Amino acid sequence: MHNNSAHITIYKASAGSGKTYALTKEYIRMLLAAPGNYKHILAVTFTNKACGEMKERILHTLYTLSNNYDSVQYANELCEEFSLKPIELQKKAQRVLHDILHNYSFFYVETIDTFFQRIIRNFAKELGLHSYFGLELDTSAVIEESVQNLFQNIHEYPEIEQWLIDYSIAKIDDGKNRNVFRALLNDSSILFKEQYMQLTQKSIEFADIVTFFEHVDSLIQTFETNIRELAEKAIGIITKHGLQVEDFKGGSRSCMKPFYILAQQPNDKKYLKLEAILDTENWFTKTSKQRHLIGTLEQSGLLEITHSMFSLYMGNEGIIYRTALLLSSQKYSVGMLQAIQKSIDTYCRDNDLFLISNTNMFLQTIIQGSDAPFVYEKIGCFIRHIMIDEFQDTSQMQWRNFLPLISNAISEGGSALVVGDVKQSIYRFRNGDWSLLHSGIYNDFIQEISEISLSHNWRSRKNIIEFNNTFFQLFSSILQQKYIGTMAEAGLTEIPDKLQSLIPSLYADVEQLIPTRSNDGGYVNLHTISADKESKFPTLVLEQLLVDVLQLFEKGYAPHDIVFLCKEKKHISQIVTFFNEKKQEYPEYAQAFTIVTGEGLRISKSDVVQFILAYLQWMEQPENNFFRTELSVIYNRLQSAQTNDSVMQVQTKANILGDIPSISKNMSLHLITDNIIQQFSLHTHTQELVYLLDFQNIIYSYSKKNMVSISQFIEWWHEQEDTAYLKQEPQGYMRAMTMHKSKGLQFSVVFMPFVDWQYSRSNSTMICNTIDTDFSAIPFAYVSQKKEMATTQFAKQYAEEIMQQYIDSINVFYVACTRAVDALFVYIPENSQTNRISHEIVSCLAEYQLQYSQHTIDNTCIEIGTLDTQAISQSIANNLHTEYPIYTEKLELLPVPETYRFIERMQSSRHEQIQGIRMHRIFEFILSKNDIPVAVHKAIAEGIIEEKQYQEYVNYCTQAIEQSNVSKWFDTTYRIQTEQGISTPEGEKRPDRLVFTEANTIEVIDYKFTLETQTKHIQQVQEYVRVLQSMGYTVTGYVWYVLLHKVLEV
Incomplete structure (x- = not known):
């Protein structure tokens, strides 16, 4: 404390x-x-x-x-x-x-x-x-490499090899995953969970894991042997009295059946059925033929045996047994996780990665x-x-x-x-x-x-604020009762005090005040979709979604006002596909129905980028008809997008592509791609320009860092394409994103089409702390999350995890509902399974209707407020890129489009020195890439550059510092000083940038914005180096010619 x-x-x-x-x-x-x-x-x-x-x-x-x-x-x-x-x-x-x-x-x-x-x-x-270690951000890539290394070297570890075989068999038997490599990757994600890291700070030896699970298996075997012996005794008594299972009430399904099952193979679900035997009224009916013989069993010891078996299962031994069963089901995963952890450690050590x-x-x-x-x-x-x-x-x-x-x-x-x-x-x-x-x-x-x-909500309009205030107060209470019922159903005998009323306590402050200057109005529409089959729900939602979106357009809302928020990415794909298909039916809305998504921001999703890559592959393998066919398909798709024809209509026209024009390979890669762009007029696809230019920037950056061949670039691109996104989101379109991505944002109109997610995924696993259990020899347990955990030594941790999942669900829904400024649309299935959030939302809405019946249109819709008519606004055009700059052969050695335009102005200016001062001033404010927008804004505020030049300078500075040989100087994990004055007998020295790579090691950098190198620049940095060395530092000096993309070490 x-x-x-x-x-x-x-x-x-x-x-x-x-x-x-x-x-x-x-x-x-x-x-x-x-x-x-x-x-x-x-x-x-x-x-x-x-x-x-x-x-x-x-x-x-x-x-x-x-x-x-x-x-x-x-x-x-x-x-x-x-x-x-x-x-x-x-x-x-x-x-x-x-x-x-x-x-x-x-x-x-x-x-x-x-x-x-x-x-x-x-x-x-x-x-x-x-000191030169690399900071690795992509843990998934490291896991994949490490698992591959483990597979390749598995023969060196025979004990692990056998566990891998057993792991594979266990996964297949469970029906979870036949792809063992993928299953290991999925399981390995827990290695980077904090709970796991905390519990495994000390290394766990493989031999200890083997010993631990031998003990677990021994406990299971001992318990089941005891149960089997008691069951056989019970069967012996029944047989001795001349009876068999069919003679009892219920016939072949009589209450005595569990004895016969447990004598063969202990079955967890049958233990609880023993309780029915303790009530002798369940043994026979008045018309039972063997009623007299059955009655004599009461004094035979059968009840005592049954009571012993039931007490054994329900008592502490049974709890330990059920815990052991839970642990045993994932024992091969535990061993493989430790093997993968060691493989990761080795990989990072060998590659100097952190x-x-x-x-x-x-x-x-x-x-x-x-x-x-x-x-x-x-x-x-x-x-x-x-x-x-x-x-x-x-x-x-x-x-x-x-x-x-x-x-x-x-x-x-x-x-x-x-x-x-x-x-x-x-x-x-x-x-x-x-x-x-x-x-x-x-x-x-x-x-x-x-x-x-x-306490005030400054974002949303009045009706939305009031709805959220009331709904989440009700919903938090309903969800708490749902939780208590779920725990009781799972067999949890006592819910921890802190969980008894936790959800309502977290939402005690949900009610927000409405500012007096806030806009009145606002609109909420909650659709309850009735579908006779669960599979029909998405189709019905999308049909209603179309009706509501068209109504918004008629009311004057623009596409960029609208966002679709989904819990799962698969639903985003469904929405995008649906509206793309509707473009043919509603040609007047062809552009308005375009939806920008996180996945859509991936550069590789662009048709023009796909066409360029297909052409590059065809250049490498011109005899391969697959690439020619791919070119034709993509080209036809591009043409149909421009003409608003269907792809089929385009394909029925003359062979547009014809003979593929050949392009010389004796040029730089970015000039080859520029020629492709011009030959096929790819730059005329205005909606694709932002992808085109970013892709060209990637090609240029790659070319500066690597010896380039087409095949090398294609191979590199296939490895990197999933991480290449547009630097700036295209404007003027509807958007779709996950609810998690929406946090911190706000939108005029929010649609939530598929509010039907499960509280927890099926086949979920969880980490448990084994302290205070009989299984603490290993500090953690990796177990399948299922309701049977409620009757194990992990019951408390299970209860806490389920509570966390309920809180996750209500919080995600709260975040999504509070993104809306003007209008909120929510779509819920009327009938859903009890393990889905929609089940409780429907109950909550029913209670809401009772309190606010004036909002109800009918049994399928609650409507609050009215949808305002907006002033008709045009979609915002992407104003960053409206044309593609055309190259000529003499410009072959110049950089990519944005850089070229920037340098061209500097060359044509008679004030190159002034431009250098401007750039120095901007770079003085830049510690890392994140500071570039602020730095340029400062330059505008100081009158150094004009406001209209903002994006131009941002783009150029971003590209400049992303060069591989300078990016280290903008990594703020190092200590960085800019324009730091150093007093010397000869006067003050002021280097542009000092980067402290270690406690006593400095890299000193001076920027130059000239188009030619000069000896005096090197001499200037040499002087900085001398001064810093005299102060006791280890120093390396560099002159960075920013416009020339050139770094000279002094």
Whole structure:
């Protein structure tokens, strides 16, 4: 426990309550309290996007306070708090903004991962890592490589080889997965769960696993032998009395049947049926032929045997037995997981890799073993104020690693601020733990906490706010009762106190106030879809979806106003396919029915990109008719899209493709692809331009890093295509995304077409802690999640896991419902299975109808409010790319389109030096790629460039720092300083960039924006190197000619 006198503030921020506004206000307040505070404030978020938005909001607010005081709503409040006149506040804000911009590397607004990785980088030596280790983000790729290595070398480990065979047989017998390689990959995902990492900090030897499961099997065998012997005794008594199973009430299915089954093969489901034997009225009827003989059994000892068997099963021995059965079902998985873990460790060690998923575990050994000042000294900063956004998504390990730093800050007179909302905790699969916000932080800091509730909803319109207020109060209670019933049905004898009313307690603050200046109105439409078969539900939903979307268009809503939110990706595909098919039936809506999805943002999904790749493959294998056929199919698809004809109509026309024009291979790859684009007029497909240009940028970047052949590029592309996405989402279209992806966003109109997901997936597995059980020889259990767990030694953990799944479900639904600004449409099946969320939503809506009958249209629809008519708006065109720049042969050596246009202007300008100053100024603000938008905005604010040039400079800077030989200098896990002055007897030296790759090692970089190299540039960097070396550093110098994509080591 921490009992410090200082203060921790918790902002409880429900959806749409303005938490970013509140965070910015608090950050500004701390800056004004002490202008140098920005060097001592650490503000962490969970995504790069949120980080960028936070930085931009802070800087924009400071700029506005400096120039347009009245535009900041809380300006007067700040004046009053700090006893400042408006002009004094303006000057103070100007000074703070100036200081931040000139010391940007000390502006610590970053993702939590970036902050922790920065610590890892600076403690590489203590962790036994090479200074040049690589930080690996793609854990799935490492797992796949490691499993492949294990397969290839399995003959070296005969004991593991046998377990792999047994694992394969077990998976096939269970009917789960015949693809053993894929099954291992799926099981291996738990290796990066925090719970597993915490439980397996000490290495588990394979021999220990074998011994453990021998003990488990022995327990099972002993119990079943005892049961079998008792069952045989019971059968002996029945036989001795001249009876058989058919003589009893019920015939061949009589209550005595379990004896005969258990004597042959103990069956878990038959034990409970023994209870019926204890009631002798179940033995015979008045008309039973053997009634007299059966009656004599009462004094034969049969009841005592039955009671012994039933007590054995229901008592502690039975609980241990059922636990052992549960463990045994996954024993081969446990052994293989340990083998894969060792294979992963070996792979990372051999390739000098550090997995980003291991960051938090490694930090425990650093932070918990060191005092906070030492950590700060190593990373080059001292933090007195810590702000954590989206605290409900913080993991236990992350919080444990923050605790010493927060305690230190408080002890030094600093503060901590956390912002979050338990109801929006939907990332448990990424180790997010809402209990930290609900109770954990209060247990760690008892006396220091104050709460501030952001009680207004500034996002949604009145009817939507009121619906969500009422519905989720009702729904949380109904779901709690559902949980209690489920646990009772599973056989859980006692639900832990903390779970008795947990869901309603989490939603106790769900009711939000409606701001007086908020828009009235808003529209909610809840469709209950009646389908006689479950398989018909999707079809009926899509048909209703079409009706509602067309109504929106008629009311003046534009496609970009609409989003479809789904729990599962497969439903997104169904929606996209449906509206694509409807384009033929509704040609006037052909463009409006286009839907942008996360999958649709993949560059490889573009028809023009697929055509270019097919052509490149045909160039490599011109005799292969498959590639020619593929070219024709894709080309016809492109033509049909332009003419609004069907593909069949296009194919019935003349052979459009004809003889395939040949293109010389004696050109650079990006010129070859540019020729393909021109030959087939691919640049005329305006909706595809954004994909075309991004693909060309990828080709150019690849060409700069690699010796390029067409076959090499194709091979590389097939490995990378799943991770290549558009840098900016096309505008003007309807969108579809998962509910998880929608968090933090808002949309005018939200559709939720398939609200019918299961609380938990079938064949789910879970990790259990074996402490306080009879199976603690191994610290964890990997088990199948099923209701039988309720009668094992893992009953409490099972109850907690099911509760977590119920909370996951209601939270995901809450997040989705609170994205809507103007209108919300929800579609639920009228009849669904009890294991689906829709079952409880229908019950909740029935209760809602009783209370608010005025909203009911009929039994299938609840409608709240009216759908407003909007001013007719045109779809937003993608204004970033409206034409494709055409190359000529003399430009072969010039970069990709965006870069070419940028350099062309610099060449034609008579003020090349001024352009260099501009670029230097922008790069001064860039620590990492995430800072580019903010840096360009600053340049605009300072009048260095025009606002219309924003996207041009963003695109160019992004491309520049993504070069493989410079990207390291923009990795903020290193300590970075820009324009840092160094005093020398000859005067001040000011290198453009210093990157501290180790505690005493520096890389010094000077940018040049000229189109030719010069000796004086090298001499300048040599001087920087000399000065830094005299200060005791190990230094390497570089001149980076940005426009030439050239780096010279000095």
